[in-house]
Amino acid sequence: MTQKIRIxxxxxxxxxxxxxxxxxxxxxxxxVDICLGKVGxxxxxxxxxxxxxxVKRLNLIEDxxxxxxxxxxxxxxxxxxxxxxxxxxxxxxxxxxxxxFAVVRGKPYTNPxxxxxxxxxxxxxxxxxxxxxxxxxxxxxxNHI
Amino acid sequence: MTQKIRIxxxxxxxxxxxxxxxxxxxxxxxxVDICLGKVGxxxxxxxxxxxxxxVKRLNLIEDxxxxxxxxxxxxxxxxxxxxxxxxxxxxxxxxxxxxxFAVVRGKPYTNPxxxxxxxxxxxxxxxxxxxxxxxxxxxxxxNHI
Amino acid sequence: MTQKIRIxxxxxxxxxxxxxxxxxxxxxxxxVDICLGKVGxxxxxxxxxxxxxxVKRLNLIEDxxxxxxxxxxxxxxxxxxxxxxxxxxxxxxxxxxxxxFAVVRGKPYTNPxxxxxxxxxxxxxxxxxxxxxxxxxxxxxxNHI
Amino acid sequence: MTQKIRIxxxxxxxxxxxxxxxxxxxxxxxxVDICLGKVGxxxxxxxxxxxxxxVKRLNLIEDxxxxxxxxxxxxxxxxxxxxxxxxxxxxxxxxxxxxxFAVVRGKPYTNPxxxxxxxxxxxxxxxxxxxxxxxxxxxxxxNHI
Amino acid sequence: MTQKIRIxxxxxxxxxxxxxxxxxxxxxxxxVDICLGKVGxxxxxxxxxxxxxxVKRLNLIEDxxxxxxxxxxxxxxxxxxxxxxxxxxxxxxxxxxxxxFAVVRGKPYTNPxxxxxxxxxxxxxxxxxxxxxxxxxxxxxxNHI
Amino acid sequence: MTQKIRIxxxxxxxxxxxxxxxxxxxxxxxxVDICLGKVGxxxxxxxxxxxxxxVKRLNLIEDxxxxxxxxxxxxxxxxxxxxxxxxxxxxxxxxxxxxxFAVVRGKPYTNPxxxxxxxxxxxxxxxxxxxxxxxxxxxxxxNHI
Numbered sequence: 055m056t057q058k059i060r061i062x063x064x065x066x067x068x069x070x071x072x073x074x075x076x077x078x079x080x081x082x083x084x085x086v087d088i089c090l091g092k093v094g095x096x097x098x099x100x101x102x103x104x105x106x107x108x109v110k111r112l113n114l115i116e117d118x119x120x121x122x123x124x125x126x127x128x129x130x131x132x133x134x135x136x137x138x139x140x141x142x143x144x145x146x147x148x149x150x151x152x153x154x155f156a157v158v159r160g161k162p163y164t165n166p167x168x169x170x171x172x173x174x175x176x177x178x179x180x181x182x183x184x185x186x187x188x189x190x191x192x193x194x195x196x197n198h199i
Numbered sequence: 200m201t202q203k204i205r206i207x208x209x210x211x212x213x214x215x216x217x218x219x220x221x222x223x224x225x226x227x228x229x230x231v232d233i234c235l236g237k238v239g240x241x242x243x244x245x246x247x248x249x250x251x252x253x254v255k256r257l258n259l260i261e262d263x264x265x266x267x268x269x270x271x272x273x274x275x276x277x278x279x280x281x282x283x284x285x286x287x288x289x290x291x292x293x294x295x296x297x298x299x300f301a302v303v304r305g306k307p308y309t310n311p312x313x314x315x316x317x318x319x320x321x322x323x324x325x326x327x328x329x330x331x332x333x334x335x336x337x338x339x340x341x342n343h344i
Numbered sequence: 345m346t347q348k349i350r351i352x353x354x355x356x357x358x359x360x361x362x363x364x365x366x367x368x369x370x371x372x373x374x375x376v377d378i379c380l381g382k383v384g385x386x387x388x389x390x391x392x393x394x395x396x397x398x399v400k401r402l403n404l405i406e407d408x409x410x411x412x413x414x415x416x417x418x419x420x421x422x423x424x425x426x427x428x429x430x431x432x433x434x435x436x437x438x439x440x441x442x443x444x445f446a447v448v449r450g451k452p453y454t455n456p457x458x459x460x461x462x463x464x465x466x467x468x469x470x471x472x473x474x475x476x477x478x479x480x481x482x483x484x485x486x487n488h489i
Numbered sequence: 490m491t492q493k494i495r496i497x498x499x500x501x502x503x504x505x506x507x508x509x510x511x512x513x514x515x516x517x518x519x520x521v522d523i524c525l526g527k528v529g530x531x532x533x534x535x536x537x538x539x540x541x542x543x544v545k546r547l548n549l550i551e552d553x554x555x556x557x558x559x560x561x562x563x564x565x566x567x568x569x570x571x572x573x574x575x576x577x578x579x580x581x582x583x584x585x586x587x588x589x590f591a592v593v594r595g596k597p598y599t600n601p602x603x604x605x606x607x608x609x610x611x612x613x614x615x616x617x618x619x620x621x622x623x624x625x626x627x628x629x630x631x632n633h634i
Numbered sequence: 635m636t637q638k639i640r641i642x643x644x645x646x647x648x649x650x651x652x653x654x655x656x657x658x659x660x661x662x663x664x665x666v667d668i669c670l671g672k673v674g675x676x677x678x679x680x681x682x683x684x685x686x687x688x689v690k691r692l693n694l695i696e697d698x699x700x701x702x703x704x705x706x707x708x709x710x711x712x713x714x715x716x717x718x719x720x721x722x723x724x725x726x727x728x729x730x731x732x733x734x735f736a737v738v739r740g741k742p743y744t745n746p747x748x749x750x751x752x753x754x755x756x757x758x759x760x761x762x763x764x765x766x767x768x769x770x771x772x773x774x775x776x777n778h779i
Numbered sequence: 780m781t782q783k784i785r786i787x788x789x790x791x792x793x794x795x796x797x798x799x800x801x802x803x804x805x806x807x808x809x810x811v812d813i814c815l816g817k818v819g820x821x822x823x824x825x826x827x828x829x830x831x832x833x834v835k836r837l838n839l840i841e842d843x844x845x846x847x848x849x850x851x852x853x854x855x856x857x858x859x860x861x862x863x864x865x866x867x868x869x870x871x872x873x874x875x876x877x878x879x880f881a882v883v884r885g886k887p888y889t890n891p892x893x894x895x896x897x898x899x900x901x902x903x904x905x906x907x908x909x910x911x912x913x914x915x916x917x918x919x920x921x922n923h924i
Contacts, residue, residue, distance in 0.1 A: 061335070063335060066322075066337055078220070079220070099728050120761070120769075121923045123767050124769070131727060132285075135280060135285055139340070141421075141432045142723060142726075142727060143432060143433075143723075145389065146433065147421060147432060148392045165844070167844050168844060169846055182413055186410065187410040189207065189307075189316070190206070190208060190318070192339040194281065194336065198849055243581050244581055244583050247582065251583075265616070269622075272583070285720050287576045287582060288578075291867075310409070313409060327848055342414075343488075347625075356501065356627055425570060425571065426627065429567045429571070430567075430570055431722045433723075436677075436679055436726070437682065438679050438707070467498075471704075472707065480492075480496070480629065481497070482501055482571065482610075482627060484625065485574070533868075537873045555748055555912040556749055558912050559912075563708075566866075577872060604701055632704075637915075640915055642917065646795065647795075650791065719920070769787065770785055770786070771787070773917075774915065774916065775864070776915055
């Protein structure tokens with residue numbers, strides 16, 4: 055891989071690993087901007103707004119600039135395709151999710167003209183709206199910003 | 200999470216981490232059956248057949264039994280949704296992938312009646328058919344077997 | 345076809361035929377477990393929960409076991425793809441359905457290792473939310489259980 | 490149902506039942522125009538062209554008229570959604586089908602202004618490209634013509 | 635193009651151009667029936683019903699005839715695919731639209747047997763539910779009627 | 780609309796209008812960079828590569844920079860959703876297209892921080908692989924670059 059920083063791998067590890075497990079990778083986390091959060095819901099809209107709110111609170115993207123909101127939005131939706139695998143719905147198709155998410159902003163490519171990119175990773179469970187009737191799911195989106 | 204063994208997390212780490220990074224998690228890998236591989240292609244069919252061939256060579260599923268082939272097939276396709284994010288095509292939409300994959304078979308739930316499940320994880324790059332014009336992608340599918 | 349029992353055909357006939365028409369096929373219905381029901385709604389979630397409730401009431405699947413709920417859920421969703429043909433929505437895209445459904449559990453294959461499979465069939469109408477402005481629709485999903 | 494003739498049910502029965510089974514429903518088949526055929530392939534294009542060729546050979550639609558070709562085409566594609574359940578691909582996603590099809594043209598509604606409609610039904614198997622590793626599938630499309 | 639009247643181009647210009655811009659094309663608008671309207675919403679259902687209501691108010695289609703409602707409905711949904719580009723949702727995926735629409739009914743083909751066809755065009759903006767955070771979108775559906 | 784330059788409308792008009800019709804809008808075309816072309820094919824890949832080649836020949840995007848290739852690629856695919864309306868396939872589902880395309884690069888927003896955006900528009904016909912059996916189609920994609 056020609057990328058010096060793998061923002062997708064970093065985002066996935068941050069969403070998937072616990073504090074102790076993450077400690078083995080701390081060096082990788084220093085070169086990027088990071089935002090972490092959690093959301094449990096049957097509502098796709100709430101997943102999207104939870105990520106957007108968390109990201110804006112940390113100023114990981116510039117709030118009033120559509121360009122950055124647009125880049126983030128498409129990255130979230132791409133990551134959700136990995137979670138929902140085929141139909142971008144939760145409650146309507148009787149599913150609920152419990153997800154941790156990580157948003158990573160950085161410069162993955164050695165060529166400085168490639169500029170900044172953003173990665174959104176989700177990890178957690180998807181299943182019936184009954185505790186325990188669920189399995190794991192993961193999703194990753196990446197976009198230029 | 201009510202699962203004692205997270206086969207999705209194990210598969211994702213196996214597909215994503217290098218040997219040294221994996222060494223921190225070795226205990227987790229002992230309770231499951233594992234198959235690893237790689238595939239680089241513009242052809243979805245070749246991704247699917249690479250995983251199926253690798254899995255059958257290691258006897259991770261029973262070859263002549265449709266039940267197991269059917270479970271594996273749907274798990275691979277679900278994992279590919281995370282890689283392709285919207286349209287299950289590669290070459291036809293001018294994309295190529297370079298992927299590592301991990302297939303994990305085990306008993307994730309504490310209740311023994313839940314039996315065996317299978318996880319397929321992909322990690323690597325997707326992009327234009329020109330070296331370096333690519334970004335990371337990840338996909339995870341999980342099914343009962 | 346190498347299957348001794350065609351659970352998909354049985355489910356489709358049970359969802360589509362009236363009592364008198366079914367009488368010609370009664371022998372085929374003896375080798376499987378069967379659950380029948382009806383649902384009229386603009387809500388995909390209600391279609392799914394109607395089938396799940398009917399199936400659990402007859403103990404066609406084991407209620408607390410995720411393995412069986414997971415198999416049934418994916419079978420219902422696959423059957424709904426045939427009803428909705430492209431987008432898994434009803435009310436959101438201004439459509440309503442009036443459906444009869446049949447769930448069949450049995451051993452379709454001659455090889456005993458293939459074990460049990462489940463079929464879900466829907467038959468009825470889909471159309472505008474105005475009586476009569478509708479045409480027929482059918483859907484069938486099949487999964488190992 | 491406010492339809493006097495159920496062209497979808499007729500098409501499904503013709504695709505699904507053998508000669509002896511069909512004999513119980515013969516009266517229903519008299520009020521419509523019918524075309525039957527078979528196709529086994531890994532190629533969606535071949536499924537579509539097989540139906541189109543069979544239909545044109547019997548003059549069930551008018552050959553040079555785009556209006557009728559357009560109606561038939563969309564009906565075939567809708568029926569294929571029930572067969573493929575999510576992604577309109579076969580060989581690309583390592584699947585093969587063995588299908589019987591029936592095309593029915595008639596006047597389903599009591600109101601004569603509703604005119605003619607067309608139904609396309611498929612019934613058969615879908616599965617891995619290995620004999621026996623397959624399960625049943627069904628699909629139905631309906632359109633005004 | 636073998637069509638004497640391009641109903642899709644007419645519908646797109648009517649949805650996209652302002653009064654002064656349209657004045658250059660007025661001759662083209664005389665050979666067809668036209669219905670114009672606007673809708674701003676996060677709700678796909680409201681987009682569909684706005685078009686249907688406008689069309690029926692002008693008697694562009696016959697109200698009680700399912701044949702015509704069915705043709706219009708599928709044409710609207712096809713046009714919405716161009717607006718939503720991948721998933722037929724708005725509010726659920728945190729998007730809002732401000733659209734102008736035009737419905738055109740006419741005889742595009744020189745062969746009189748091709749009869750009447752209908753075109754639905756949308757033009758406007760799609761974006762985050764915050765004023766200004768939006769970009770343009772267009773969609774066109776065409777069907778025989 | 781808060782945009783001073785509507786790059787989507789410009790791209791659509793360039794793809795849809797003939798030389799004489801375009802002459803009414805020439806002022807709008809001065810503030811943006813423009814690339815025009817044509818493609819007739821049953822192959823989605825060829826549509827994508829025709830646009831990419833034309834764009835790179837005019838230096839509308841920087842050739843070796845993945846950031847720009849990535850932005851253009853997703854814009855083309857979004858525009859193709861409007862052309863294919865549901866399944867991103869042509870030949871596999873027995874369809875052929877004859878399309879004109881326009882790519883427009885400019886600064887649509889008054890706020891200079893919004894920077895450059897790109898629009899890709901297609902206009903032409905889609906239909907059966909027989910001359911004349913076709914109807915119009917349009918597609919528009921927009922992305923930050």
